[in-house]
Amino acid sequence: MEVLILGAGVIGVTTAYELVNDGYQVTVIDRQSKPAMETSFGNAGLISPGHSFAWTTPKLPGNLMKSLFQKQRVFRFKLHWCPGLIRWGFNFIRHCTSENMRINTARKLRLCSFSQEKLHELIQETRLEYDQNKKGLIYIYRSDEALNEGIKKLKLLQPIMDKLDLLNTDDLIKIEPALDHLKSRIAGGIYCNTDESGNCHKFTQKLAKLCLEKGVKFQFDETITRLETKRGKVQKVITNKNEYTADVYVLALASHSTFFARKLGDYLPIYPVKGYSITLPIVDFSKAPVHGGIDEDNLLAFSLMANSIRFTSVAEIAGYDTSHKPSDFSYMVDLADSLFPDALDFTNIKYWAGLRPMTPNGSPIFGNGKMKNLFYNTGHGHLGWTMACGSAKITADLITGRKPNIDLEGMLLN
Numbered sequence: 001m002e003v004l005i006l007g008a009g010v011i012g013v014t015t016a017y018e019l020v021n022d023g024y025q026v027t028v029i030d031r032q033s034k035p036a037m038e039t040s041f042g043n044a045g046l047i048s049p050g051h052s053f054a055w056t057t058p059k060l061p062g063n064l065m066k067s068l069f070q071k072q073r074v075f076r077f078k079l080h081w082c083p084g085l086i087r088w089g090f091n092f093i094r095h096c097t098s099e100n101m102r103i104n105t106a107r108k109l110r111l112c113s114f115s116q117e118k119l120h121e122l123i124q125e126t127r128l129e130y131d132q133n134k135k136g137l138i139y140i141y142r143s144d145e146a147l148n149e150g151i152k153k154l155k156l157l158q159p160i161m162d163k164l165d166l167l168n169t170d171d172l173i174k175i176e177p178a179l180d181h182l183k184s185r186i187a188g189g190i191y192c193n194t195d196e197s198g199n200c201h202k203f204t205q206k207l208a209k210l211c212l213e214k215g216v217k218f219q220f221d222e223t224i225t226r227l228e229t230k231r232g233k234v235q236k237v238i239t240n241k242n243e244y245t246a247d248v249y250v251l252a253l254a255s256h257s258t259f260f261a262r263k264l265g266d267y268l269p270i271y272p273v274k275g276y277s278i279t280l281p282i283v284d285f286s287k288a289p290v291h292g293g294i295d296e297d298n299l300l301a302f303s304l305m306a307n308s309i310r311f312t313s314v315a316e317i318a319g320y321d322t323s324h325k326p327s328d329f330s331y332m333v334d335l336a337d338s339l340f341p342d343a344l345d346f347t348n349i350k351y352w353a354g355l356r357p358m359t360p361n362g363s364p365i366f367g368n369g370k371m372k373n374l375f376y377n378t379g380h381g382h383l384g385w386t387m388a389c390g391s392a393k394i395t396a397d398l399i400t401g402r403k404p405n406i407d408l409e410g411m412l413l414n
Contacts, residue, residue: 003399004029004237004246006224006260009040010204010385011377012252014392016216017122017207022396026216027246028208029239031223036204039254039384042277042352043200044312045303046292047119047386048137049112050164050192053153054104054362055315055382056095064317073331074299076316084258085319088271091360104361105156107410111363112383113160114406115390116194122389126210130203131306137195138176138293140186146297147187154190165191178289178340197292197303200385219244224253227260233373234264248399249374254357255320257378266369266413270379272355274316278329279352280336280344281308288343300335309344311336315356315382324353356382366394367412375399376413 003019005012008030016026032038063075095104123132141147154164172189173180208218222239227249229235237244251257255272262268282288292303300313313332329351337346358381359365365379377395380387390406397404 001025001248002027002246003248003250004244005250005252006237007252007254008032008035008208008218008220009038009252009254010036010200010388011254011380011391012250013204013208013211014388015250015252015377015395016211018392018396019399020211020214020216022400026211027219027244028216029219029222029224029237029244031221033220034205035208035218036201039354039357040200040204042279042310042354043275043385044277044301045197045199045305045310045385046137046195046294046301047116047197048192048195048383049109049116049160049386050137050157050195051139051294052105052108052112052383052386053156054095054101054108055358056092056097056101056104056360056362058096058098058101061093061096074314076314076318078316078318080319082319084271088269088360091269095360100361102156104363107361107363108383109157109159110406111390111411112386115387118389118393126207128203128206128210130206131199131304132196133198133292133304134196135291136191136193137197138172138291139190139192140172140179140293140295141188142185142295142297144187150190150296160192160194163192163194165193167191176289176291176293178287178343181341182339199305224260227264229264229371232371234371247373249371250377250395250399251374252377254378254380254384255355257357257376261369261376264369264371264374268365268376268379268413269359270357270365271317272320273358273381274314274318274322274353275312275356275382276314276324276329276332277310277312277352277354278332278336279305279308279310279350280346281348282343283345284343288340295335295339298335300332302336302339309336309340320355322353322355324351326351328353357384358382361410363411364391365411365413366391366408367398367414369413
């Protein structure tokens with residue numbers, strides 16, 4: 001049986017790996033020249049069930065409104081018009097209650113934990129190297145107020161509470177000596193010893209190479225223009241260069257999934273939320289961190305990538321625009337300098353911006369819509385790297401007719 005996967009990011013490639021192992025003939029199409037060149041290229045690199053909180057906090061709508069009238073560092077809303085924005089926006093705001101945050105976080109935690117297990121199984125099978133760091137992640141709080149809020153939020157992660165350690169300032173610095181210079185400006189932290197980090201781009205490209213060796217075909221530099229349907233099934237995928245047919249299709253196009261779903265008669269509650277990252281070379285490893293983590297007061301994530309450190313931040317609702325200029329990153333550069341001032345080369349910064357495919361409840365979308373032979377695996381938001389391997393397993397199970405070994409409540413399209 002032939003499967004055609006649309007999208008060669010970490011979601012599409014992990015799905016290809018699962019399906020080829022199940023005995024399917026798999027082809028993957030992508031408009032880029034290599035795998036993982038868009039959403040999966042410059043993301044935070046954190047694999048963090050211990051931070052799988054829903055974004056839909058009761059305070060968020062107010063923060064977004066403020067961004068219309070005053071410059072915001074992290075949450076930004078730029079006035080623009082894009083199909084689907086109003087409907088998605090109302091759904092998103094509707095989820096911004098304490099009860100919905102509890103429900104949505106529990107669902108995300110369930111998938112993130114399941115997916116991390118599947119990632120470990122894959123690494124056991126393949127021995128892939130991708131700058132994996134399994135020393136745990138640290139969540140830093142600079143103020144007592146922020147630390148107290150962080151402690152309250154821990155109740156949402158009840159199933160993994162035994163993996164989370166609340167640390168005072170001295171204990172945090174014992175774990176991460178690179179923060180010693182900030183001792184007087186840190187209130188404490190939370191350490192999750194099972195969270196980890198790794199280079200998603202490198203992982204995806206190496207897994208794609210392994211997929212090739214197993215017989216998966218990749219068609220790069222091809223832009224999908226339309227899907228032809230007949231009698232409730234996809235019959236053909238047409239690109240700017242070729243036409244493709246298969247028995248089963250998987251749509252894994254992140255933020256761009258909505259365009260094709262709409263033409264198939266399906267509504268996907270996905271909207272792009274722009275994120276920014278900077279990657280800086282390490283010049284003094286004795287002053288660099290040994291853990292990844294998040295500066296919680298400033299919502300700045302950081303992770304080690306071989307001989308460099310990546311910092312990511314900002315949630316900007318600005319449509320499908322991925323353009324950027326150095327001044328967009330000044331807030332992040334200043335924070336990176338405050339965290340690890342003598343460890344990094346600030347004259348050699350790599351800038352990047354990409355789109356997170358966000359759903360209002362923060363969970364991805366699986367299963368069928370109106371087309372019986374097309375399966376969705378999309379909408380993973382800011383945790384696509386964390387959720388990838390589990391999502392691939394779920395999609396393969398749904399295609400083969402197996403019952404997934406996880407409760408999919410709130411994650412199926414229908």
